[in-house]
Amino acid sequence: MSWPSWLPLKPALATLTPYGAPQIEGVVALNTNENPFSLSEELTEEMLRALKPALRDLNRYPDRDALELRSALASYINKSSGANLDLNNIWAANGSNEILQTLMLALGSRSAIGFLPSYSVHPLIARATGVAWVDGSRRADFTLDTSVAIAEIKVAHPSLIFITTPNNPTGNSLPIGEIELLAQAAAEVGALLVVDEAYAEFSEEPSAITLLAKYPHLVVVRTMSKAFAFAGARVGYMVADRKTVEAMLITRLPYHLSAQTQALALVALAHSDELLGEVAQLRIERDRMIKSMIEHGIGCVPSAANFILFSGFSKEPAVLWRAMLDQGILIRDVGIPGHLRVSVGTPAENTRFLECLFALK
Numbered sequence: 536m537s538w539p540s541w542l543p544l545k546p547a548l549a550t551l552t553p554y555g556a557p558q559i560e561g562v563v564a565l566n567t568n569e570n571p572f573s574l575s576e577e578l579t580e581e582m583l584r585a586l587k588p589a590l591r592d593l594n595r596y597p598d599r600d601a602l603e604l605r606s607a608l609a610s611y612i613n614k615s616s617g618a619n620l621d622l623n624n625i626w627a628a629n630g631s632n633e634i635l636q637t638l639m640l641a642l643g644s645r646s647a648i649g650f651l652p653s654y655s656v657h658p659l660i661a662r663a664t665g666v667a668w669v670d671g672s673r674r675a676d677f678t679l680d681t682s683v684a685i686a687e688i689k690v691a692h693p694s695l696i697f698i699t700t701p702n703n704p705t706g707n708s709l710p711i712g713e714i715e716l717l718a719q720a721a722a723e724v725g726a727l728l729v730v731d732e733a734y735a736e737f738s739e740e741p742s743a744i745t746l747l748a749k750y751p752h753l754v755v756v757r758t759m760s761k762a763f764a765f766a767g768a769r770v771g772y773m774v775a776d777r778k779t780v781e782a783m784l785i786t787r788l789p790y791h792l793s794a795q796t797q798a799l800a801l802v803a804l805a806h807s808d809e810l811l812g813e814v815a816q817l818r819i820e821r822d823r824m825i826k827s828m829i830e831h832g833i834g835c836v837p838s839a840a841n842f843i844l845f846s847g848f849s850k851e852p853a854v855l856w857r858a859m860l861d862q863g864i865l866i867r868d869v870g871i872p873g874h875l876r877v878s879v880g881t882p883a884e885n886t887r888f889l890e891c892l893f894a895l896k
């Protein structure tokens with residue numbers, strides 16, 4: 536991207552490009568790890584009813600501290616992880632991306648490190664918020680070598696360490712015992728360990744939330760965008776020690792979470808069993824896709840998420856990506872040589888994807 540000389544753009548941003556997966560109408564969209572199932576008629580009716588009082592009061596600012604929503608999120612977390620947290624341990628925002636940004640603004644006092652390939656928005660937000668980013672490494676099979684990671688942490692001496700599990704775009708998860716080792720290393724260098732669990736509900740590994748009582752410098756970032764089928768509403772949250780939450784209050788924008796968003800999220804959480812009801816089916820579909828792809832000579836990274844990183848096709852990734860799109864199937868070229876990523880869709884969408892892949896590979 537080239538910039539005019541009159542634009543006082545920060546030098547650190549001049550070489551960056553905006554984040555942006557293509558949004559294309561009328562295709563089978565398997566490129567942003569969304570939940571493919573839309574909300575039920577009953578639930579949308581209930582959400583409309585919940586919006587009415589929120590709309591009537593739009594002349595007023597929303598609850599700045601989202602107290603009711605944070606309490607409801609704490610109840611959901613306690614129920615699903617056996618923790619004993621309250622609203623002081625939760626912060627909520629417009630998607631977990633906003634959580635990540637608020638975190639970096641408040642706590643990026645030194646550099647941040649993440650282990651690549653991983654979620655590309657972590658380094659992007661770091662750079663946009665003026666936090667130096669350090670690339671940590673993974674093994675060639677995309678698993679994390681914890682002892683190498685700890686050595687990299689000691690060299691970088693960061694204030695923030697990012698771990699994504701299950702990892703995007705690779706899909707593999709990090710065992711809880713290894714997260715604990717990283718939490719110990721984080722304590723040694725005085726860093727916060729940020730565990731991005733955007734896909735946690737698809738995984739069978741215990742959540743890092745179970746370590747929070749022992750390691751106060753741990754932060755777990757979650758979202759309602761994926762398993763909860765709630766991406767359009769933009770609700771992400773963080774589970775952490777109350778002091779970390781208090782630090783977030785300094786860098787959050789006042790009244791950042793709209794009254795409508797808070798009202799809708801409360802309804803969604805009250806119906807979490809229904810919204811999460813498709814997770815089991817998505818896992819079954821994921822495993823069906825992997826089995827079928829392997830049978831056709833495609834290599835798949837073991838996935839604990841709702842997407843699969845695959846390789847073993849003869850075309851260049853960009854060429855296969857385009858050929859699939861020409862057939863109406865949108866997947867993701869994540870820039871890893873020889874690999875493409877596909878999100879798990881409805882059974883019919885997945886079957887179409889598989890047929891198309893086997894015909895074009």
Ligand SMILES: Cc1ncc(COP(=O)(O)O)c(C=O)c1O
Pocket residue numbers: 567568629630631632633654699703731733757758759760766770771
């Ligand atoms: C690992 C990871 N973290 C965070 C996010 C951001 O999700 P959202 O801002 O929708 O909560 C994503 C979205 O794809 C993701 O893959």
